[in-house]
Amino acid sequence: xxxxxxxxxxxxxxxxxxxxxxxxxxxxxxxxxxxxxxxxxxxxxxxxxxxxxxxxxxxxxxxxxxxxxxxxxxxxxxxxxxxxxxxxxxxxxxxxxxxxxxxxxxxxxxxxxxxxxxxxxxxxxxxxxxxxxxxxxxxxxxxxxxxxxxxxxxxxxxxxxxxxxxxxxxxxxxxxxxxxxxxxxxxxxxxxxxxxxxxxxxxxxxxxxxxxxxxxxxxxxxxxxxxxxxxxxxxxxxxxxxxxxxxxxxxxxxxxxxxxxxxxxxxxxxxxxxxxxxxxxxxxxxxxxxxxxxxxxxxxxxxxxxxxxxxxxxxxxxxxxxxxxxxxxxxxxxxxxxxxxxxxxxxxxxxxxxxxxxxxxxxxxxx
Numbered sequence: 001x002x003x004x005x006x007x008x009x010x011x012x013x014x015x016x017x018x019x020x021x022x023x024x025x026x027x028x029x030x031x032x033x034x035x036x037x038x039x040x041x042x043x044x045x046x047x048x049x050x051x052x053x054x055x056x057x058x059x060x061x062x063x064x065x066x067x068x069x070x071x072x073x074x075x076x077x078x079x080x081x082x083x084x085x086x087x088x089x090x091x092x093x094x095x096x097x098x099x100x101x102x103x104x105x106x107x108x109x110x111x112x113x114x115x116x117x118x119x120x121x122x123x124x125x126x127x128x129x130x131x132x133x134x135x136x137x138x139x140x141x142x143x144x145x146x147x148x149x150x151x152x153x154x155x156x157x158x159x160x161x162x163x164x165x166x167x168x169x170x171x172x173x174x175x176x177x178x179x180x181x182x183x184x185x186x187x188x189x190x191x192x193x194x195x196x197x198x199x200x201x202x203x204x205x206x207x208x209x210x211x212x213x214x215x216x217x218x219x220x221x222x223x224x225x226x227x228x229x230x231x232x233x234x235x236x237x238x239x240x241x242x243x244x245x246x247x248x249x250x251x252x253x254x255x256x257x258x259x260x261x262x263x264x265x266x267x268x269x270x271x272x273x274x275x276x277x278x279x280x281x282x283x284x285x286x287x288x289x290x291x292x293x294x295x296x297x298x299x300x301x302x303x304x305x306x307x308x309x310x311x312x313x314x315x316x317x318x319x320x321x322x323x324x325x326x327x328x329x330x331x332x333x334x335x336x337x338x339x340x341x342x343x344x345x346x347x348x349x350x351x352x353x354x355x356x357x358x359x360x361x362x363x364x365x366x367x
Contacts, residue, residue: 194223276350284313
């Protein structure tokens, strides 16, 4: 827990410095008028476009990871959502290390939206209960991935677009036993490259910290050997999010997601994506997920959250029930880092079934 405590202290120090800087901006410098002369406009406060936050995650699979994210925030026009480009790096006590560059861009009054990401690194996984078999497996994965998505508004709140993804995982067991188990499970290194279409409906009042509205997305991904993929397979995803302001300081969020695969290799099947669990530890042909989260602002820039959820993995003879159900519950706090952009930093603790659990200090909400 020492690494977590250190990260929390860094976070508190950063937020304190950010608050002090904001207060300093509000105080006129020596030689400046305390108030504008009659008929003159008030001086405009300049806010830094840069953000720098610590990142922490801790779970039984990856151990404790510490890192940081640096981002640049801007607006392409006054009617658009804030755009951001960021770079982040993390390293864990299991010798995992990743470096990523990504961004979300909005222009033309947010009618055009672009997301992109590039990730590289080495991930060391410790599975305490690999695929529910009780076996302990340790693997090293060389990670390289690219993602691009563009959407355009064709009707008020209705967007259509396309996306592409490429990932190259070179999975190796850290010992002969782990190698054998990974081989038997069909989780060898593989290259996946695919393209797909996306349609979405979005009435959220903002994209970073929504307090009202709905976002619904339906998209597919076709992975093909002709694009460089090792296997031909398809995925379909439906994602629905509803934000309800139940009181002046309270927002209730509902989230439902379905993910279906066809002819996917084992390493590309559906997995549990809930907080408290680690991707890839539990796999199934299809998945259904439901989450609920309550967010309450107890100070102008500080809020608390409580959440719960459940995922079902099914298909190939498996049905939703028994050991195919994965529950989760947790809570945390969040801080509005940039009020003008509705950007937040969240600290969360989540507990899943059995030994599954996690602590996260991240940028933004999970959904």
